[in-house]
Amino acid sequence: MCFKYLITFFALTSTSFTALYAQEANTFKPSATTQSGKRFPQVNAKGQVKASISAPSATKVQLDIGGVQYDLTKDDKGVWTGESAPQDEGFHYYQLNIDGAAVPDPGSKYFYGAGRWGSGIEIPAHDQDFYALKDVPHGLVSENIYFSKITGTARRCFVYTPPGYTENDKTRYPVLYLQHGSFEDETGWSSQGKANLILDNLIAEQKAKPMIIVMDNGYASSRAESSANSTAAFEDVLTKELIPMIDAKFRTIANRQHRAIAGLSMGANQTMRIMMNHLDTFSSIGGFSGTPNYPSGDDINPATFLNGSFSNGPALNKQLHVLFLSKGTKEGNPFPASIGAFKKMLDGQGIKYVYYESPETAHEWQTWRRSLREYAQLIFKK
Amino acid sequence: MCFKYLITFFALTSTSFTALYAQEANTFKPSATTQSGKRFPQVNAKGQVKASISAPSATKVQLDIGGVQYDLTKDDKGVWTGESAPQDEGFHYYQLNIDGAAVPDPGSKYFYGAGRWGSGIEIPAHDQDFYALKDVPHGLVSENIYFSKITGTARRCFVYTPPGYTENDKTRYPVLYLQHGSFEDETGWSSQGKANLILDNLIAEQKAKPMIIVMDNGYASSRAESSANSTAAFEDVLTKELIPMIDAKFRTIANRQHRAIAGLSMGANQTMRIMMNHLDTFSSIGGFSGTPNYPSGDDINPATFLNGSFSNGPALNKQLHVLFLSKGTKEGNPFPASIGAFKKMLDGQGIKYVYYESPETAHEWQTWRRSLREYAQLIFKK
Incomplete structure (x- = not known):
């Protein structure tokens, strides 16, 4: 045929x-x-x-x-x-x-x-070299199927293991949980996102620590719920099922100092909310083109926002290794206003963060590739 | 956007x-x-x-x-x-x-x-259960990028590691090198071919030995050649670059007893030719819907065919653990005649083989899924 x-x-x-x-x-x-x-x-x-x-x-x-x-x-x-x-x-x-x-x-x-x-x-792109396929040692991207008791479904994540992971059987690695945006899925970061090549190149230049990256699907609905509460169910899947599975399957360093999280757009919103509920689980957070106050551009009251998670700036500064925010200079509404309001709140609380703007890019993957390049160089260095 | x-x-x-x-x-x-x-x-x-x-x-x-x-x-x-x-x-x-x-x-x-x-x-399909996604332990399929000195290009293979591979750091596994057909690529077997799910299910039922499966791209041309001699260059890539890389990267049992090869259609033709040139490297061969005399249906002279590789039946019977052939009952020309001529030659030489026919399927993936199911249960059992 x-x-x-x-x-x-x-x-x-x-x-x-x-x-x-x-x-x-x-x-x-x-x-x-x-x-x-x-x-x-x-x-x-x-x-x-x-x-x-x-x-x-x-x-x-x-x-x-x-x-x-x-x-x-x-x-x-x-x-x-x-x-x-x-x-x-x-x-x-x-x-x-x-x-x-x-x-x-x-x-x-x-x-x-x-x-x-x-x-x-x-x-x-003028800077495409940072995600080019080069003759450097390459990590692997593996497709992992698992069954979730929370959702009652088969789920899939992709896992990047850095160059050298398979050749030795002793070294343990920190882990970055990296999430896609709305109407995307677990394939995005290792396909159009080029996460594996970005890390291969950064690691070859010794600009980033060798790390495992876990890219799961951010959509989840618990089997108990008839309508999806995506972030709540995903938070449960991530913290109760995915992280334990990854720590059992891969040679991770299974503590908060060696666990980071990040996401783009919807994934930024999700991961920042999850982070603030699980400061015992993660030590660094990256929000690419998104913040948990999305889509509002109104001033944020830290006393009440996310149950007051950002109300104690000095304590947060001690807990957070890296708080990273980014967006593209050409992003349209509501991103400049909502990210601006979030930064203003952080500034008001004296909370330290790193802010990056991707030149001449909109709410698209080039912004997020560059954001990952920047963020990956900051984490796991304490 | x-x-x-x-x-x-x-x-x-x-x-x-x-x-x-x-x-x-x-x-x-x-x-x-x-x-x-x-x-x-x-x-x-x-x-x-x-x-x-x-x-x-x-x-x-x-x-x-x-x-x-x-x-x-x-x-x-x-x-x-x-x-x-x-x-x-x-x-x-x-x-x-x-x-x-x-x-x-x-x-x-x-x-x-x-x-x-x-x-x-x-x-x-009436028998789709054997490649269904079930709540059994799942192996991983990993994307591996490597540079070939022979072709002068980046190449990619997918590697299935069986359930349990990542959880332990000691067990070593046999390896099946599994090839696609013409105008297909290294993605075929783990996507429409369902090789990973077929093995997950067979292993869960203890019908197949846990094994690593390597799925490479069968197209290759050496940088020295202006026109592609696909099988010759691929043979070099496979035996001189791919196998050493896999043996270095993964916990394989690196000897001929624990190394098998198989392919479909063009991949059957390629892998059977490669097998006969490298009996020191592989011990089992599976030809799904293809044989090295393709597309001819003429009688084969074992004294001259593939440099007399099949001329000594008793010796081959000692060397080959499994020689497996298959086709679908609905396959059209030239496959029935060419596979028939090849079987006739094997029979004439007294060479043992296992022959399987997939009922009511043509030169398509259902034939090859079933062929893999049959073949995987035979290999690595000596």
Whole structure:
């Protein structure tokens, strides 16, 4: 049954490949997220995306990226081609619209985000070296299936173990629990997030301590509840099931000094709430593009916020090794206001934190890749 | 930038979900390969696939599966829906055609095969219990990146470590090197192949020995060659780079008695050739839907075939722990003839082998899942 597809594949890859590629070599070329053997999608140095698809009978084909649709133009062979405006550096979800059908681009690799598996495009970034695949020692990313008694379901997490983990059988490592954002899942950080490559490179340069990273799914609902209380159930799964399982399965250093947590967007909100309920479990927290007062930009009253968790600044400064916050400079509402209000509260309480802004990026993965790069260099150094 | 997609996602999942689902509950329901939260594709007990997609301006939409196109019908809201003929049990690659554009179904999960990342559909099988996700101890599947000096490129393999591997630091395990077919890659066996779940279940029932499984990419070309000699370069990568790396990284039993090899289709051809060149390295071989005389169905002369590798039957019977061959009963040309000719040669030489036929399946993954189930129960038992 494969054979029909094989023929299609050969036909596609041979069609005027040489001529077209030579003509456009100076400007557009396949993206890092273009499927091997496919010519499109392509990107250029300005960050434009060029999509192309054969659709001889279609009347309207669009590239849909960043909330904007770009009309493609049909040639005399029925192939539609067109370009987007320049996009921000880094990774973006996108799709094609063919006569009103929103579909993945058959030329791209697929990623989970925005609530679906679909197309993603990588725009080369000026600082892409920090997540490049290099000839350095590489850690492993392993898929772990486990059954949760709290949710009554099978769940899955991905676990990064640093270079050298498998070659020795003695060394124990600190652990970072790293969470995705809303409508994403446990695959995000080690796929479009490049968490494994970021750590491989930092560890090779001795800029970060070798660490285990656990990337679980932040959605959970307890079997006792009919409607999901996502953060509460996830907090239980994380602290009562996931951490004990990781400490049993992997060579961790199982204490708060060697356990950190972080998350992006929804994951920032979740992990900061969980952190403040479990200061005996974690010593560092990273909130990337999110804070627990989201989406409000109102002033925070530390006496009442999260049951007064932030009311005693001096005590918190002793307990927290790293409190890290970040966002991209191009992030829109409600993030600047809500993160601003949270920082203002911290400042008012005299609580120490590290703040990072990702230049020229929005509420997207390039912001979070850079945030992880910064945060990973701070933790487990006390 | 995610937000537009989030709105789309909500709109799609809420549109008349309840009404449609209730109406069709007795027959069609989402497949195991349908994306979480999506209503289509669906399958029924007869093995029919129902696809549905909104494409208000399209003039022709088809479901394309198994080399056959099925026309979908448009309703007054612009949603196209239609059904395929009954499909064989197990996993199939498919796509949608929208006004001449061949695209992935936005409702399915995506798999690598047929030379592309694209849609796959799981048809429930009468024997699906053997690869079901159960509440048994689960091994891990880890992604391993390594640099090959032979190819001059980064390569990737997936490694299954059995339940208990990470919890202890002493036990050493035998290793199965397990290869994909043509136009597939290193992701196939642990995704649509279900190799990890098959072994988790067999090990839980004590039907297979706990083992490590290494799933590499069978495509390789040496940096010295301008044109790819895939099997020759892969043979070098496997024996000179991959096996030493695996033996260094994982707790293997690094000898031929505890090393087996197997592959499907192209991978069967490759691994049987490699096996006969490296009887000092491997003791068991499994050829699933493939043999090294492919695609010929002519009689094989053992004196000359593969440099006379099969010319001394009694000696081979002492060296080979398991020689396993399989195919599906519905496989078409050239497989019945080429596998038949290979078996005839083995019979003529008095070489012992185990032969398995997967009932009512073609040259597809259900044949190979079952073949792995059979083969895994035979190896590492001497």
